[in-house]
Amino acid sequence: MSIRKKTVLDCRTCATMGWVTHRSQRDSTLTLAERFRIDEGNEIGVRARGYFAGGTLVEDLGIGPALVRTRAIIADGQIDTIFEAAFEAGEFVARVDVLRRTADGWHVIEVKSSLDPKDEHVDDLAYSVAVATASGLNVVQASLMLLSRDFRNGQSDSELFALHDRSAEVRTRQAALQNDFGRIAEQVLGETQPAPELTVACKGCDYFPDCLGADVTTPIFRIPRLTGKKLETLLRDGILELSDIPVDFVLTAPQARFVEVMRTGKAHFDVEDAQAFLAEISWPAHYLDFETATTCVPLYDGLAPHEQFVTQYSLHVCDSLGNIIHHREHLAEHSCDGRRELIERLIDDLGERGSIVVYSHFEKTMLGKLSLTFPEYAPAVGAIVDRLFDLEPLFKNFLTHPRFGGRTSIKAILPVLTTLSYDGLEVADGSHAMAAFAMLAKGRLLESESGELRNALLKYCCQDTLAMVRLHEAVHRIASGELPMPE
Numbered sequence: 001m002s003i004r005k006k007t008v009l010d011c012r013t014c015a016t017m018g019w020v021t022h023r024s025q026r027d028s029t030l031t032l033a034e035r036f037r038i039d040e041g042n043e044i045g046v047r048a049r050g051y052f053a054g055g056t057l058v059e060d061l062g063i064g065p066a067l068v069r070t071r072a073i074i075a076d077g078q079i080d081t082i083f084e085a086a087f088e089a090g091e092f093v094a095r096v097d098v099l100r101r102t103a104d105g106w107h108v109i110e111v112k113s114s115l116d117p118k119d120e121h122v123d124d125l126a127y128s129v130a131v132a133t134a135s136g137l138n139v140v141q142a143s144l145m146l147l148s149r150d151f152r153n154g155q156s157d158s159e160l161f162a163l164h165d166r167s168a169e170v171r172t173r174q175a176a177l178q179n180d181f182g183r184i185a186e187q188v189l190g191e192t193q194p195a196p197e198l199t200v201a202c203k204g205c206d207y208f209p210d211c212l213g214a215d216v217t218t219p220i221f222r223i224p225r226l227t228g229k230k231l232e233t234l235l236r237d238g239i240l241e242l243s244d245i246p247v248d249f250v251l252t253a254p255q256a257r258f259v260e261v262m263r264t265g266k267a268h269f270d271v272e273d274a275q276a277f278l279a280e281i282s283w284p285a286h287y288l289d290f291e292t293a294t295t296c297v298p299l300y301d302g303l304a305p306h307e308q309f310v311t312q313y314s315l316h317v318c319d320s321l322g323n324i325i326h327h328r329e330h331l332a333e334h335s336c337d338g339r340r341e342l343i344e345r346l347i348d349d350l351g352e353r354g355s356i357v358v359y360s361h362f363e364k365t366m367l368g369k370l371s372l373t374f375p376e377y378a379p380a381v382g383a384i385v386d387r388l389f390d391l392e393p394l395f396k397n398f399l400t401h402p403r404f405g406g407r408t409s410i411k412a413i414l415p416v417l418t419t420l421s422y423d424g425l426e427v428a429d430g431s432h433a434m435a436a437f438a439m440l441a442k443g444r445l446l447e448s449e450s451g452e453l454r455n456a457l458l459k460y461c462c463q464d465t466l467a468m469v470r471l472h473e474a475v476h477r478i479a480s481g482e483l484p485m486p487e
């Protein structure tokens with residue numbers, strides 16, 4: 001089996017990772033969020049081809065026929081732009097998004113759906129150049145083609161992209177990669193899995209649970225906001241299990257509290273501080289949650305690529321602790337720009353009195369965006385922002401439970417403190433909600449699927465605000481001694 005880009009880049013991070021990646025089968029059961037990401041990438045690929053008039057596409061024929069076809073097009077000399085050109089150097093293969101003939105040689109271009117160039121993009125580009133060069137192509141220039149921050153809905157595709165010349169960096173990395181090809185091939189193709197090494201890369205590694213994390217109860221990666229330097233120090237000393245951290249190792253107060261909670265298995269609860277914090281909420285309390293969407297190519301006027309916009313909200317209103325007097329919700333029409341209707345209804349639904357309880361800064365950020373989009377509503381939105389009360393600091397500062405596992409998200413906390421959870425919901429997380437709305441708006445789902453999916457979106461957002469109501473209630477009752485702290 002040929003060695004592909006992802007395997008090589010993984011192997012450069014960790015030999016074990018590369019070895020496992022080379023043998024991994026692509027999971028054919030994609031989630032809606034994964035399908036959406038792939039569709040978005042494909043759309044950008046197609047639009048990028050439109051940027052270069054008269055290019056020829058090497059169809060997805062499988063690597064063998066694609067190599068033959070690429071060689072034929074290059075030899076022909078009549079075609080100056082090739083899409084998905086295929087190259088092979090020993091065991092290594094690469095497909096180049098865009099290849100352009102210049103007066104001196106070839107310009108390799110990799111298309112990414114990001115706004116900013118990232119280090120990994122340059123590695124990606126360097127790999128394509130390394131394989132193409134090793135196969136005999138004279139590469140004289142290497143660029144990333146990214147989305148332009150200045151693009152707005154309605155402009156032509158030629159304004160959607162921005163080319164970033166990275167030839168100098170790529171030259172250095174490509175040489176290093178080519179020098180490393182021998183070692184990589186030996187490690188990746190070897191019968192024996194290379195011995196895993198504990199490094200910072202383990203923290204974000206998908207294989208961690210089956211690799212070095214297999215026998216670890218609570219990895220140190222769970223410690224909230226641990227600096228890279230401290231993480232490196234612990235890993236250098238071979239410390240991966242949280243309970244192995246030396247008692248004199250310097251941590252911040254919240255980190256030390258978390259470590260203590262995990263070591264003892266007992267919750268930490270600053271009752272008085274939590275009560276004082278919650279006493280700031282004024283009634284009627286409005287528990288508010290937004291869902292948003294974002295697409296590579298903006299859907300509506302004024303939006304930039306990847307700019308988030310609010311698609312729906314849920315609002316539970318309580319006149320006293322846990323006593324819901326009504327629930328309001330709104331999900332924008334997916335077939336048109338529903339932002340104006342959404343902000344008008346939201347202003348109406350929130351009234352003028354009582355705290356607006358949210359979870360995180362997200363709602364404040366999105367309200368700011370709505371205010372910029374519809375300046376005529378800026379005073380009303382400003383009044384809403386003044387009433388916001390963020391519930392999350394309760395779990396960042398005053399209540400830490402071992403079963404939260406170092407997380408403060410509603411999804412981590414809810415099943416510990418209440419009988420509610422997100423289990424069984426068709427849409428059960430924000431990325432799924434985002435993908436569902438965007439897929440509907442882009443017409444990528446059947447209209448017959450839309451009714452059920454829209455209901456699932458409403459249920460999910462409703463669960464978020466109901467969760468806030470019940471969490472507020474649970475913490476209040478635990479603090480007052482009406483309820484015991486869950487085990």
Ligand code: SF4
Nearest residue numbers: 014196197202205211
């Ligand atoms: S967990 Fe660490 S050693 Fe294992 S594959 Fe991932 S990065 Fe490599």
